[in-house]
Amino acid sequence: MFSFVKHQITRQIFRMSQLKSSEKYLHKRCRATAVINPELSYRFYPGQLPIVDMTIGQLVDTAVEQWPNRECLVSTHQNIRMTYLEVVNRADKLAAGLKKLGLKRGDRVGVWGPNDFEWLLAFIAITRAGLIMVGINPAYQQNELNYCLEKVATSAIIAPTKFRRQEYGIMSLNAMEKCPSLKHIILWSDDHIKGAHRLKDVESLASRVEVEAIAASQNEISPNDGCNIQFTSGTTGYPKAPLLSHKSFVNNGRQTGYRCGLPNDHHKVCMNVPLFHAFGMIHGFVAGFHSGSTLVLESPVFNPKNSIDAIAREKCTVAYGTPTMWVNMIDIQERLQAPIESIRLGTTGGAYVTPMLMKKIRKVMNIDRISIVYGLTESTAMIFQTIPGVNQELNDTTVGRLHDHVEAMASEVVDENEQPVPFGTPGELWARGYCTMIGYWNDPENTLKTINKDGWLKTGDKFVLHANGYGEVVGRLKDMIIRGGENIFPKELESFFETHPDVLEAHVFGVHDDVYGEEICACIRLRENKKITAEEMCNYAKGKIAHYKLPRYIQFVNEFPKTTSGKIQKFMLRQQMESQGIVPIQKN
Structure with missing residues (x-):
């Protein structure tokens, strides 16, 4: 299994080294007519922020060095507040404990649960131990859980004992029968459950020297190593498992946070979106650690009233949410009229956003800058995003401008050959860059269907790319x-x-x-x-x-x-x- 990952990483490095300039690319695509056509829908922006070779663990270290005593995390529903230094100290204890259990570099560890502070703690610990975090949807039932754990040969799972009607502890233990690689169940609970570890006990397993060794070993982890698997589905409807690298995570979060405006001030971010999604992972956690933001977990799962209360009480300056979340928050705020004057920035994405909704967000939520993002799991997260200062019509009617360091084009099939279409014409969106997934875990066939020999990721979305680099999703080619x-x-x-x-x-x-x-x-x-x-x-x-x-x-x-x-x-x-x-x- 590890040889597959190594092979995919090698392929990604090769693809990155072979990225073509705009002129060479267009010449290749248009050689049938022997004409370089500047009207064809291709864009690339080198950007102001360079791509950095950095791991999640190194990003965490950098954040702690800059803001050791700043609040990193506020979990309002758990009544917990932790500084950057407190978070990394606990994460390193857990990382050392995971290694003490016998987990080795490259092993997969599932995190299954709602937006509790333990979720973030587990992710940091897993990546700093050189393991691969597997994000699992908290709504999954037993069969869905079994499939995901078995698909990527998960060695351990970290979860609460239960949440709502889900008996996570019992379901995790049941999964051991279907997933022979699953050896350890780790629960964030004070209760002892036979066959499972308590999270706090795993944190206490390692000696002080072993805990200190975690920080000392961060340079041994490669930025090109896989750090995360997020389940998605293809046209077959069966979940696939994109493997994403430290480098893609760190840089996508950096680019996203920069364009959003996070580094300009100390922001308190009302998360709303689930941590297991790319939206929460990248725009929430990674962008937050780049900018020293305070992440506010207002509820274990989205609750519009809790969100409005948290924004008012914590004086949040930023809020994230899917369009549906914003609709629900607007409904609550129109009734409550809560004091939320502190909020200045907002982001939405994940589904179609209407111009009318954007106007309502500005009016009801009192937000000056509300941006739209577009991306997919296979591209780590965001590859289109609104640029600050753009006129309101362009802001509200597109998914933003192409991210820096990413190539994009809209393509169509003509006489069995794939060709870029002119600007302003619908075609399938293709993208290529540092953020492309390493590949689908243990699925080279579907990887090759999604990423072609030149490294282009076929998104499956029908898309209009404009000459100014802005784009519109006009439909979906995939039956989704x-x-x-x-x-x-x-x-x-x-x-x-x-x-x-x-x-x-x-x-x-x-x-x-x-x-x-x-x-x-x-x-x-x-x-x-x-x-x-x-x-x-x-x-x-x-x-x-x-x-x-x-x-x-x-x-x-x-x-x-x-x-x-x-x-x-x-x-x-x-x-x-x-x-x-x-x-x-x-x-x-």
Whole structure:
């Protein structure tokens, strides 16, 4: 397994060394016509901030040197406040404890839980120990957890004992039966559970000398080593595991924070977004450590009232959120009229953002600068972002300008050859640069489908790139639903619904929603003489799939529109459902 990672890292280094200039690239793409066409949609900006060779651990050390006694983390729901020095001291104890358990460099360690301070502590410890952190969605059910842990041969998992209705401790222990590599369950709890370690006990395992050795060994970790695996899904609907490097994490956070304006002052950031997502990891944690920000965890999972309360009480100057989160915060603030005059900067992304929402954020939340970001897990995180000072129309109608040190173009297939399209013309967005993933873990076939031989990452998004470097997402080539910032793939849900004994066929797609951007609609054909209600079908799914994947609409049909070749025409299904005024399920 390690040889695969080493091979992928070597490929990435080679790709980076082979990056072409704009002129050479355009000449290659246009050699069929022997004309260099400056109108073709390609952009690259070298930028003011150079790319740095640095690991997460070295970034943490740099932050502690600059701001040792500044508050690094405030967890309002846990009543915990920690300085930068306190965070790294505890993280190094945990890192030494993980090594004491027998974990070795390159081993994968899952972190599964809500936005508690232990989540951030675990991530720092894992990366400073030379291990690879595996982010796991806190909404996952048992089968989803098992799949992820087994997919990347996870050696340990760090989680709370339970959260809401999820018995994380029991589920983690159950996962050991399906994942033979899983040897250690580490729980942030005061309770003793047979077969599991308590987090605080692991922090106490190592001697003082072993703890001090963690800081002394940071230069032994390469910036090109993998530091994080975040699960995503491809067109097949089955989760894939992009491996991201220290270098891509550190630099993407640096570029993002710089463009957002974080280094200009000491900011207190209301996180809102989950830490296991790229948004929270990069724009929250990494950009925060570059700028000395104080990260405020206002709630274990997003709660709009808690967010408004935290902004007012902690006098937060920055807030992040998906469009859905901002809609909900606006609704609460219009009713509460809380004193949130301190907030100056905001960021949104992860789903389509309307100009009207941007105007409401400015008006209701009293924010002068609200920026939009665009990216994907395979590109570490952000590759387009608003530039400060740009006119409001450009700010509100695009996903921002291309990040520095990243190449981008919009491409299309013409006569079986992929070619860049002119500026302002829709095409598939391709990107290339330091932030491209190392590869999908143990999946060279899908890696080669996503990253071509020249190092271009095919995003699967239909995109318009303008000559000024700004871009617009106009559609998705991949059959994917984005509901409130969560990526949902129809095939996974179709396969699940077809496990019901009364279901003959199921097809899932997204329909427009004013709050979430898209909602899930499932059209189901039942077996002959079978009857079931939408509510019963929804109840069948509860506890078996994550809550955010539950359809808002379930419709029963007798047949599906098809092409002459027998393929289902989902766009016609969508049109039919929306024209009929589909009724949402009354969930219990």
